[in-house]
Amino acid sequence: MPVSSDVEAERDADAGQDADAEESPIDAGDGLPINELFYSLQGEGRLAGTPSVFVRTSGCNLRCWFCDSYHTSWEPTHAWESLEDIVAAVEEYEEADHVVLTGGEPLVHDAAVDLIERLDAAGYHVTVETNGTIHRDAPIDLASVSPKLSNSTPTAERDPAGEGEWAERHDDRRIDMDALTALVEDYDTQLKFVVADDEDLPEILDLLDRLRAAAAVPVPDEDVLLMPEGATRERLAETRERVADLALEHGFRYTPRLHVDLWNDAPET
Numbered sequence: 001m002p003v004s005s006d007v008e009a010e011r012d013a014d015a016g017q018d019a020d021a022e023e024s025p026i027d028a029g030d031g032l033p034i035n036e037l038f039y040s041l042q043g044e045g046r047l048a049g050t051p052s053v054f055v056r057t058s059g060c061n062l063r064c065w066f067c068d069s070y071h072t073s074w075e076p077t078h079a080w081e082s083l084e085d086i087v088a089a090v091e092e093y094e095e096a097d098h099v100v101l102t103g104g105e106p107l108v109h110d111a112a113v114d115l116i117e118r119l120d121a122a123g124y125h126v127t128v129e130t131n132g133t134i135h136r137d138a139p140i141d142l143a144s145v146s147p148k149l150s151n152s153t154p155t156a157e158r159d160p161a162g163e164g165e166w167a168e169r170h171d172d173r174r175i176d177m178d179a180l181t182a183l184v185e186d187y188d189t190q191l192k193f194v195v196a197d198d199e200d201l202p203e204i205l206d207l208l209d210r211l212r213a214a215a216a217v218p219v220p221d222e223d224v225l226l227m228p229e230g231a232t233r234e235r236l237a238e239t240r241e242r243v244a245d246l247a248l249e250h251g252f253r254y255t256p257r258l259h260v261d262l263w264n265d266a267p268e269t
């Protein structure tokens with residue numbers, strides 16, 4: 001259900017005059033801005049292969065140059081849906097007992113908490129895919145946290161939409177150690193790093209050192225996953241072998257991107 005509406009396009013155009021509002025088409029009362037809602041196999045992480053309903057909100061506080069969900073971050077597109085309608089749409093997939101709330105950055109929205117509470121009350125296992133810069137109190141079963149390394153920064157050369165205007169803001173925000181620490185302390189967590197090459201490893205090791213020093217709970221290597229950078233089969237073919245070797249060298253897990261292997265970059269997969 002890739003969606004948009006003229007009203008929302010107008011609202012976003014207005015919001016574009018304000019730097020903060022531009023980041024996400026945030027909170028028009030009840031409900032959430034939904035970019036797509038679909039049934040697929042979880043493609044990433046510890047639950048890879050699990051049939052799941054994906055609820056993708058629009059709006060993000062970061063701008064990774066490689067973002068595979070361009071229409072939730074760089075150019076947000078969505079329709080506002082009530083929480084009742086979202087839960088009803090999820091329940092239509094009767095085979096599923098897992099829901100993945102993703103984005104964009106789902107936790108920028110206050111109403112994400114209400115949605116997670118409703119899904120939890122309805123008996124679903126709820127995974128939240130988050131960049132780790134925002135902590136909220138909610139009945140999250142798996143916090144799938146993907147902290148962003150410097151390899152994500154939209155420098156002028158890599159900016160998909162401009163000339164690096166977002167680079168500094170992105171860099172300032174991409175790691176929030178307090179939010180990250182609270183997430184690992186409060187939830188069953190996997191840390192899913194997007195890796196392109198060897199140069200990314202020192203940064204991961206340093207971040208883990210800092211997180212382990214700050215957190216009141218252990219952060220075992222088995223909860224650290226290396227995921228190859230690539231939104232397409234062609235790009236993954238360039239990154240995945242080296243990333244698999246790095247996982248072996250460091251004793252971290254490797255996660256494939258099953259949905260990209262199966263369906264490449266098709267929407268609603």
Ligand SMILES: C[S@@+](CC[C@H](N)C(=O)[O-])C[C@H]1O[C@@H](n2cnc3c(N)ncnc32)[C@H](O)[C@@H]1O
Nearest residue numbers: 066067068069103104129130131146229230231
């Ligand atoms: C689109 S993001 C949405 C959730 C949240 N904003 C985040 O970044 O974790 C979903 C997942 O896709 C990953 N991702 C996005 N673009 C990617 C790419 N080109 N290659 C590999 N992983 C990517 C993110 O790191 C995250 O784990």
Ligand SMILES: Nc1nc2[nH]cc(C(=O)O)c2c(=O)[nH]1
Nearest residue numbers: 040041042043102129259269
């Ligand atoms: N099949 C599938 N698995 C996924 N796991 C995390 C995803 C995401 O975009 O957050 C995702 C996605 O977009 N598709």
Ligand code: SF4
Nearest residue numbers: 060064067073104131
């Ligand atoms: S944090 Fe997630 S949604 Fe936001 S730009 Fe990066 S990959 Fe895309």
Ligand SMILES: [Mg+2]
Nearest residue numbers: 068069102269
């Ligand atoms: Mg995805």
